Amino acid sequence: MEFWVYFAAKPLFWLIVTLAVFMFATALNKRSGGTPLLHPVLVAMAIIITFLLLTKTSYETYFEGAQFIHFLLGPATVALAVPLFDHFERIKTMWLVLLVACVTGAVSAIVSVLLVGLLFDLPTGVLLSLAPKSVTSPIAIGIVEKIGGFPSLAAGLVLITGAMGCLLSPLIFKLLGVKDDAVKGFSLGLSAHGFGTAYAFEVSAVAGAFAGLAMGMTGLLTAFLLPVVISLMGLI
Amino acid sequence: MLNGFLALLLCQLLGELLVLVTGMPVPGPVVGMVLLLLALIVFKRTPDSVRLVSEGLLRHLALLYVPAGVGLMVHLEMISQYWLAILVALFVSTLITMLVTVLVFRLVGKLNNSAGEP
Incomplete structure (x- = not known):
């Protein structure tokens, strides 16, 4: 077992595990027809968590390797400006629609998740970690740190929300007869952040751009709105 | 590059x-x-x-979410206690959020268009 102790302590090993497992999960997802139920991120998370638990490896040890991938979330968030700029002309003519849809969507995301949570009598720490679930993880983590929930729980809940958004979107678009890629992308980005954006890019570049826009706007707005909403609801 | x-x-x-x-x-x-x-x-x-x-x-945006997502393992105990409530809350809220966004987007879009016409 000495070789295991040696390799398992190396950041390189966990970096490779993350990449390889994700590639496997992506292949599995393709083979199953791209169903969001087997979303590559969720499958990869499940496999890696199981592996870490079986080998009694701590999350801190794993993260020493995985942080190199995690780090890229920052520049990737900045990179969203590029598809936004590509469709800037169309976005400019629609700013009022986008702003109103974003504010109502973001507020209904926060209020509805808190109301259902309160109905189930969830403890305050869990409620506060649920509140920013529609916001992309780097922003959600920042918000939860500020309001006093559990940041890593929030990060996980954000991902589950993302997969649910992708899963529900075809049904909702069919139900409401949505044909416009801009509407599709915007609602995906607003409710399912980066997952929804990745999913929207598969629909079309226009959908992806509007999803990226919605993700950025929702993140910004939620960062300002959330503390107000939870204090109005008496949670902090 | x-x-x-x-x-x-x-x-x-x-x-x-x-x-x-x-x-x-x-x-x-x-x-x-x-x-x-x-x-x-x-x-x-x-x-x-x-x-x-x-x-x-x-x-490759999706890959970048994996390391943070694995962090769920730190909270397995809490999740096993509240998983049903959490899943229901997330599901209902995501459904409502998408419906509201699509409907508001359309409604305001229509009002905006008709206001712009003479």
């Missing part, structure tokens, strides 16, 4: 600095995104190097 990566990182750094100085409750990368967008608007086009790196990163 390196120019492009440097540009993204610089925007992020400037974003983090702005957040630190002004104390606004927004993460640095989001401010960085706004800065890059402003730069592209001023520049009137996207340099090839920036496009190459950005499209590469965005194509």
Whole structure:
């Protein structure tokens, strides 16, 4: 077992595990027809968590390797400006629609998740970690740190929300007869952040751009709105 | 391509600095995104190097969420206690959020269009 102790302590090993497992999960997802139920991120998370638990490896040890991938979330968030700029002309003519849809969507995301949570009598720490679930993880983590929930729980809940958004979107678009890629992308980005954006890019570049826009706007707005909403609801 | 990566990182750094100085409750990368967008608007086009790196990163956006997601393992005990309530809350809320967004988007879009016509 000495070789295991040696390799398992190396950041390189966990970096490779993350990449390889994700590639496997992506292949599995393709083979199953791209169903969001087997979303590559969720499958990869499940496999890696199981592996870490079986080998009694701590999350801190794993993260020493995985942080190199995690780090890229920052520049990737900045990179969203590029598809936004590509469709800037169309976005400019629609700013009022986008702003109103974003504010109502973001507020209904926060209020509805808190109301259902309160109905189930969830403890305050869990409620506060649920509140920013529609916001992309780097922003959600920042918000939860500020309001006093559990940041890593929030990060996980954000991902589950993302997969649910992708899963529900075809049904909702069919139900409401949505044909416009801009509407599709915007609602995906607003409710399912980066997952929804990745999913929207598969629909079309226009959908992806509007999803990226919605993700950025929702993140910004939620960062300002959330503390107000939870204090109005008496949670902090 | 390196120019492009440097540009993204610089925007992020400037974003983090702005957040630190002004104390606004927004993460640095989001401010960085706004800065890059402003730069592209001023520049009137996207340099090839920036496009190459950005499209590469965005194509693999999903992978970047894995390390944070594995962090759920720290909370397995809490999750096993409340998993049903959490899942129901997330499901109902995501459904409501999508419905509201699509409907409001359409409604305001219609009002906006009819207001613009004589």
